[in-house]
Amino acid sequence: MHEQTEPMLQAQDVERLFGAGRTLLGRPKPAVHAVQGVSFAVRKGEILGIVGESGCGKSTLARILAGLDQASAGKVLFQGQDLAAAVRRDFKAVARQIQYVFQDPLSSLNPRKTVRAILETPLRRLLGLGREERERRLQKVIDAVNLRPEHLDRYPHEFSGGQAQRIAIARALAAEPKLIVLDEPVSALDVSVQAQVLNLLDDLKARFGLTYLFISHDLAVVETISDRVAVMYFGRLAEIGPAQRIFTQPRHHYTRLLLDSAPAPGKAIMVPESESGELPDPYNPPVGCAFAARCPAADELCRTRHPALEPAGAPKHLAACYHPPVGSTAHE
Amino acid sequence: MSSSAASQGRVSALGLLLNNRLATAGLVVLVTILLLALIAPLLPLLDPNATSPANRLLPPLSDGHLLGTDALGRDLLSRLLHGARVSIAVGVSATLIAAFFGSLIGLLSGYARGWADSLMMRGIDMLMAFPYILLALAIVAVLGPGLINALYAIALINIPFFARNIRGVTLGLARREFIDAARLSGKSRAAILFTEILPNVLPIIVITMSTTIGWMILETAGLSFLGLGAQPPQADLGSMLGDGRSVLFNAPHVAIIPGVLIFLLVMSINLLGDGIRDVLDPRLKSGALARPMARTAVERESVPEKPATAKDAVLSLSGLRTAFGLGQRQIEAISGIDLHIGRQECLGLVGESGSGKSITAMSIMGLVPTPPGRIVGGSIYFQGEDLLEANDRRIRELRGGPVSHVFQDPLTTLHPLFTVGDQLVEAIRAHQPLRRPQAEKKAEELLELVRIPNPRRRLQAYPHELSGGMRQRVCIAMALANDAELIIADEPTTALDVTVQAQILMLMNKLRHEKETSILFITHDFGVISALSDRVAVMYAGQIVESGPTKEVLESPAHPYTRKLIDCVPVLGQGDRQLDAIEGGPPATGERPPGCAFAPRCAFARDACKRGEIALQPLDAEREVRCLFPLDVKREALVHA
Numbered sequence A: 001m002h003e004q005t006e007p008m009l010q011a012q013d014v015e016r017l018f019g020a021g022r023t024l025l026g027r028p029k030p031a032v033h034a035v036q037g038v039s040f041a042v043r044k045g046e047i048l049g050i051v052g053e054s055g056c057g058k059s060t061l062a063r064i065l066a067g068l069d070q071a072s073a074g075k076v077l078f079q080g081q082d083l084a085a086a087v088r089r090d091f092k093a094v095a096r097q098i099q100y101v102f103q104d105p106l107s108s109l110n111p112r113k114t115v116r117a118i119l120e121t122p123l124r125r126l127l128g129l130g131r132e133e134r135e136r137r138l139q140k141v142i143d144a145v146n147l148r149p150e151h152l153d154r155y156p157h158e159f160s161g162g163q164a165q166r167i168a169i170a171r172a173l174a175a176e177p178k179l180i181v182l183d184e185p186v187s188a189l190d191v192s193v194q195a196q197v198l199n200l201l202d203d204l205k206a207r208f209g210l211t212y213l214f215i216s217h218d219l220a221v222v223e224t225i226s227d228r229v230a231v232m233y234f235g236r237l238a239e240i241g242p243a244q245r246i247f248t249q250p251r252h253h254y255t256r257l258l259l260d261s262a263p264a265p266g267k268a269i270m271v272p273e274s275e276s277g278e279l280p281d282p283y284n285p286p287v288g289c290a291f292a293a294r295c296p297a298a299d300e301l302c303r304t305r306h307p308a309l310e311p312a313g314a315p316k317h318l319a320a321c322y323h324p325p326v327g328s329t330a331h332e
Numbered sequence B: 001m002s003s004s005a006a007s008q009g010r011v012s013a014l015g016l017l018l019n020n021r022l023a024t025a026g027l028v029v030l031v032t033i034l035l036l037a038l039i040a041p042l043l044p045l046l047d048p049n050a051t052s053p054a055n056r057l058l059p060p061l062s063d064g065h066l067l068g069t070d071a072l073g074r075d076l077l078s079r080l081l082h083g084a085r086v087s088i089a090v091g092v093s094a095t096l097i098a099a100f101f102g103s104l105i106g107l108l109s110g111y112a113r114g115w116a117d118s119l120m121m122r123g124i125d126m127l128m129a130f131p132y133i134l135l136a137l138a139i140v141a142v143l144g145p146g147l148i149n150a151l152y153a154i155a156l157i158n159i160p161f162f163a164r165n166i167r168g169v170t171l172g173l174a175r176r177e178f179i180d181a182a183r184l185s186g187k188s189r190a191a192i193l194f195t196e197i198l199p200n201v202l203p204i205i206v207i208t209m210s211t212t213i214g215w216m217i218l219e220t221a222g223l224s225f226l227g228l229g230a231q232p233p234q235a236d237l238g239s240m241l242g243d244g245r246s247v248l249f250n251a252p253h254v255a256i257i258p259g260v261l262i263f264l265l266v267m268s269i270n271l272l273g274d275g276i277r278d279v280l281d282p283r284l285k286s287g288a289l290a291r292p293m294a295r296t297a298v299e300r301e302s303v304p305e306k307p308a309t310a311k312d313a314v315l316s317l318s319g320l321r322t323a324f325g326l327g328q329r330q331i332e333a334i335s336g337i338d339l340h341i342g343r344q345e346c347l348g349l350v351g352e353s354g355s356g357k358s359i360t361a362m363s364i365m366g367l368v369p370t371p372p373g374r375i376v377g378g379s380i381y382f383q384g385e386d387l388l389e390a391n392d393r394r395i396r397e398l399r400g401g402p403v404s405h406v407f408q409d410p411l412t413t414l415h416p417l418f419t420v421g422d423q424l425v426e427a428i429r430a431h432q433p434l435r436r437p438q439a440e441k442k443a444e445e446l447l448e449l450v451r452i453p454n455p456r457r458r459l460q461a462y463p464h465e466l467s468g469g470m471r472q473r474v475c476i477a478m479a480l481a482n483d484a485e486l487i488i489a490d491e492p493t494t495a496l497d498v499t500v501q502a503q504i505l506m507l508m509n510k511l512r513h514e515k516e517t518s519i520l521f522i523t524h525d526f527g528v529i530s531a532l533s534d535r536v537a538v539m540y541a542g543q544i545v546e547s548g549p550t551k552e553v554l555e556s557p558a559h560p561y562t563r564k565l566i567d568c569v570p571v572l573g574q575g576d577r578q579l580d581a582i583e584g585g586p587p588a589t590g591e592r593p594p595g596c597a598f599a600p601r602c603a604f605a606r607d608a609c610k611r612g613e614i615a616l617q618p619l620d621a622e623r624e625v626r627c628l629f630p631l632d633v634k635r636e637a638l639v640h641a
């Protein structure tokens, strides 16, 4: 659809190293690669879902993409401009374009500020709006997330998880950004509330022409909302492609495992008994494919050389696997 | 911020404070002392410094000298009140100075981190490396004796205390997500420090002040006692104590009187300080005044008869009601729960947060804290034994033995400072007469049972060294340690990743067949129910609204709420479907509407739904529903027949 348009956001070989450097005594500190060699592009109006288990580097990547953190190597381009440079130049200008919604709604709202104070800050500090204009926008924003005006003078702890997350979304929305990075926005919520928030996000995207980066550890949630999905494992992309394709014809064994593990009403869960669910030790990373220890198809090659992300048999579908699972899943 | 809301907040905070009897006593004593000290110059007192050798060492209650006189014949009452003025003024000023500079250092250092933080903290460490009072002495020695110098010394030695406390809190706050959110809202770093962090730190500063001011008064007294603070003839409490020392044996009152006042002053400040702390920060609550009992109180108006089902069932709850007392009001969190779990059966209890699932689960073994919780009706039978009538010893035997729990957060079960092995051994030996080596062997077997690789080595691990999934496995091992007949698992997989969740569910399912254990499995997610449960019970607003075999309930839910709960679960492969969300939220506890509690959110509600209590009615031999118009049409006829 948007083939021709320049991507809104582009990650080029993004890498984030934690803990490197030296101690006061000059001893090198152990380093962890939280994110490594991640490249992808997001077009305007698209929703890219990123899935992976906790600790796989999703949040680290998300913070880099929102300008809250800097990549140790590689580059992020936002509308063709280097994001890191833009952040150094003027963080506020970036925050007007890119916003972020955090996982835990209560922890992302200052407990000592009223909802009004929280929502007015971006209107005043980012957009420099005057009193009247602010008030108008405030009403519009809380209306968009289905909150009522009387909620404005309450404190965050007076709200349920779902309401608090709607306030957090309203805060992100207030400055009318182009891109919103959503880091596990529904993981802390009940399923019933989760559905409300997902529908709201869908609605807002259409109304305000937003682009989302939607992060979650739950494949089913990602599927309901995303156009494209990237599967992350141990800091790298295992697979990326159109949502439909990833769910019906996964080309990485980790994606396959995620699909098999996903619960659903009436579905008996069947994961292999041998499956340990343990990630490799980040201080002692494996040489080859990080999933080899858990993979039913792993061989010598997998254990010795790292598989690169390569075309996986359909347009825009890439996977990093030497012996991809064949056939399609029952999830059609 | 509206000022009326703020002042309301303050009134209720004062109300809370006055609720605490010790703090109130402290407040009364303190206010009395403060008032007396404040108006001392206005009172018809003698000159505190006028000596009168003729009247030296008069005992208390002498003519004209209510509290007697000291060795120079000065009136003790007058000196006491004037002295208290000085001591309090110095203590308060020192506290303010220490609080201001200490908090500022703490805030800056906690927020700046990096080298600025290191620099400031090393400085603070150096100050703290000296013995406390020695440092004060050294400072006064350099500056020269005198009240003002003593004040500086006391303030200075207390700065590190504030700085460390505040830095710790700031560090924690600076990592919170609302700080990033404020940055994204366009706030500068300075604005974040002073408008986002400071308001959250302020209560801690006040708490720290209220708990240190007493010590500062003592320290000032200490310096004066040594002759380094107030200089003669000026009186302060410490120097009065010092004056009394030389005549301690022939006129003890000279020392005792200021001693008692120091005691009263410091004691009342500390009691009040603790009260303030409890009000401002309930998490730090000492709990000494309101420690919950070891077991939920049972206050049933009548003891119901033993239900027929209780004989065969492993667990049988009938008409169970648990309430919370909020002031005069009593709010029922669960009202009339009936549940039965058979041998080797797994019952899934499903419902939204706040529907009362956990209260139901915790009521079974009396884990609902009292106060404020109480069981006010119904009965609980475990293998035919009436748990509400059982004595405390029996309940302790059952807990962690035949009945054990697995919670959502493994860290609520696991102690951070003991190894997994120690905790397992402890759990085993609490219920079985095994010697340590035997218990260790058993612990190893348990870890193997829950499929932890390399169990022998993992016994030495501390909880924080394990991943979330591994920790939950350890908790399950612990629950199985004493051959549990019933495991109560409260959202055991909610905090876990999908892949780990799948393994834990498989593991629990396998173990329950191997070990013939019954399970009460609680979740908010209908997606995970079918992995494990034979039967489900759906809870809404403190009541069971539907129950029956899992398969049947999933295929043809009878209650509109059940239908909604099933439909809002996103299912892989159905990504295009608009999720069926349940609009609105459940009623707040204690605000259940008359009639059907679900009526305000129910698409099928009619007038009849909003009147009168709706009973849980049988649909067929195995299913029950609390709805006037159950979804399945065929069955509807049955209900109204």
Ligand SMILES: Nc1ncnc2c1ncn2[C@@H]1O[C@H](COP(=O)(O)OP(=O)(O)O)[C@@H](O)[C@H]1O
Pocket (backbone or CB within 6 Å): A018, A019, A032, A033, A034, A052, A053, A054, A055, A056, A057, A058, A059, A060, A061, A282
């Ligand atoms: N500040 C940090 N210092 C060291 N390691 C970190 C830091 N932040 C994250 N990590 C590590 O980076 C990895 C990815 O973390 P994160 O991005 O939070 O994962 P996710 O969001 O997928 O749960 C983890 O191994 C985590 O321990």
Ligand code: SF4
Pocket (backbone or CB within 6 Å): A252, A253, A254, A289, A290, A291, A292, A293, A295, A296, A297, A298, A299, A302, A307, A320, A321, A322, A323, A324
């Ligand atoms: S590269 Fe090898 S180990 Fe990795 S997922 Fe593919 S088959 Fe498995």
Ligand code: SF4
Pocket (backbone or CB within 6 Å): B559, B560, B561, B596, B597, B598, B599, B600, B602, B603, B604, B605, B606, B609, B614, B626, B627, B628, B629, B630
């Ligand atoms: S009783 Fe009425 S309001 Fe309640 S669930 Fe049934 S149809 Fe809906």
Ligand SMILES: [Mg+2]
Pocket (backbone or CB within 6 Å): A054, A055, A058, A059, A103, A184
């Ligand atoms: Mg995360």
